Amino acid sequence: MVKIETFDVEAWMDKHENHCAYNIAETCCASISIDELQALSEDKDTRPVFSTSQKLTYGAIRGSDELRSHLARLYSARLPTAFPAENIITTPGAISANYLTAYALLGPGDHVICHYPTYQSLYEVPKQLGAEVSLWKALPENNWTPSIDHLKSLIKPNTKLIIINNPHNPTGAILKKPFLEQLIAVATEHDIILHSDEVYRPIFHSINPIDSGFPPSLLSMGYLKVIVTGSMSKAYAMAGIRVGWVASRDSEIVEKIAEARHYTTISVSQLDEQVAAYALHPNTVHSLLARNIQLAKTNIEILSKWVLKNEDEVEWVKPLAGTTAFVKIMRDGKPVDSVDFCKKLIEKTGVLFVPGSECFGQEFKGYVRIGFVNHTDVLKEGLSKVTQFLRKELDSVEFAE
Template identity: 35%
Template sequence: MELPEFKVEAWLNKWEKSAQYDISQSSIAALTLEELMTLAGTTSEEFFGHLAQTPLDYGWIEGSPEFKQAVSQLYQNVAPDNVLQMNGATGGNFLALLALVEPGDEIVSMRPSYQQLYDFPKSLGAEVKFIELQEENAWEFEVSKLAQVITSKTKVITLNNANNPTGTYLNRQQLEEVVALAKKVDAYVLVDEVYQPLEATDYCPVVDLYDKGISINSLSKTYSLPGLRIGWSASSREIADLFRKYRDYTTICGGVINDALAVLALQCKDKILARNRQIMAQNMATVQEWLETQPRVSLVGGQGVSTSFIKIEMIQSDTEFCRQLLQEKGVLLVPGSAFDKPGYARLGYCCQPEVLKEGLKRLGGFLAGK
């Protein structure tokens, strides 16, 4: 198997720790342990004191019963036993694709998107077809184009909903149309749902629409806990049983402490989401105000999602632009080339408000040659 460089991860691995103002990340500002405990109505002393005598063994291999129950309640049609704990959404995507894709299969994906969803199946020997998202169409996924490329050979449709990096999403009606097309050819629909919009009332997880729909999610983005590395797959029993076989080869467990913290977070999820809605609204207002002063920058895309894709008029390549910005101003963006869309940059605007304000100020100064 030959895998191409994972461009987003390679960029962040190289540069993120040297940034003074990291406005590249797609998570909503990470919670501290203390903040999580406060939202949950407990203290670190009480929580960890309760765990002090817990053996640090493998724990529950697929996630504790409490974890599986809490995750199942996020969906309408998922039994707790059909929830499998994963090493983040990346681990869930990896395992699902490994279990489903064989050489010669046909995959339909979207672009720009999370590179894993199309380059990993390609490395497994699949042919990948793309639905290209276009700025002039507000980065919307056009189901009519899917109807043109899907065939009887299509094995899996892989989607990122909401989309990283554009922040746009398929609403329930659009996803129902995707499912209807998938049913005609008996294809799976694998959806990375880590960027589930915070404000949308017309959003629906794919697992609630289709028995061959697979919802992958984690606590990393919407729930502000990327450091826990806890994600999951939610699916039908038949698919969960298939995944179990492959999971034994790739994942043992998420860890006793991380599982307990994940359960705590899911128990106070409403408070976490309320906190994150406030951060998102405040920061988007900051971005919109800043954009009004920037003739060389524009933003098209959805709101209520923690990632955005800005277009920048640049003299040099986007990669060189972002490198110079970091070196001269200490500000980190992800170049659009990491998503096969040069001329753009991922702006992770849901960082801490003071980081965003200073990062945008410095970005504006860099664009003005100051």
């Protein structure tokens, strides 16, 4: 029997997210409705979001041609060679894409290096499959960027896969272009596959695209043995359609993942894929992303002012991208117990945060994850409640052990 550890962040959200007044833990851009999506499109009248006459078969097993062509177009931007649509496979969400990548490629005897802290399934699923996992740790004193020298020290003769998350959950940090170039050099030297979870791309709210460090998708940097996973959930504000994808220029890797996929979901819902294709169509995608990036820019400023207002109790490394911030809560200069803090916070105020020490690793004492790209009024009101809690109730919260 496979040993399955509790998926701590999902267990926490499952327990609390439908019973709070202010969900400032959600990692998606504020969710959008079909009506709102259609209103963003430049073609509101002639093109339906989905067909009601199409037969509900399994559909295209590897993903609809329209959806995959839109994704290929996005990955081909500013590149001399177009990305082939046949090298994309759709999945029920990025969590399935990440699972299939591990399931297709890893087993006993393999070694994996995983960017850390991060979404738990990225390192737990390889363990479940029998692979050995080393955590490539990022630290706040280095702006949550891990060390290339540390990476080199972790590599073994049987290292098969290096996993990164860029932009990063929970910190909102990014691995910049020069860093990615160094990463590719290391992977090339040792013939290691790179897997980049890019579900928060392209929500870049605090770095300019003309910045020399601005990170391209790893898929566009010339290394063949790259796998990228993405989703409609985070940057595209549509977690309610379960659509994700796996993309690689290496056709052999794509075929291995396709074979593994036959044993899992077979295909993705036709209706979900039609909605995703509508959202990623050139008539819609630019307005949709503009809406979400502007929301992120507006809300990061609100969060920044809140951190400054509460600087005696709160510290952070300001995020550059994505939808999350990893914030340290202190009392008298000492980190509080983040689980006790989050439990008392929701009891007293209805505000939901995620406790870092429970959901991302015991070493993250005092840390909480905030999901800030929700509706602006929810963020404002929720943070106001947190400020009141810090003033009146923080003394009741236990210190971290």
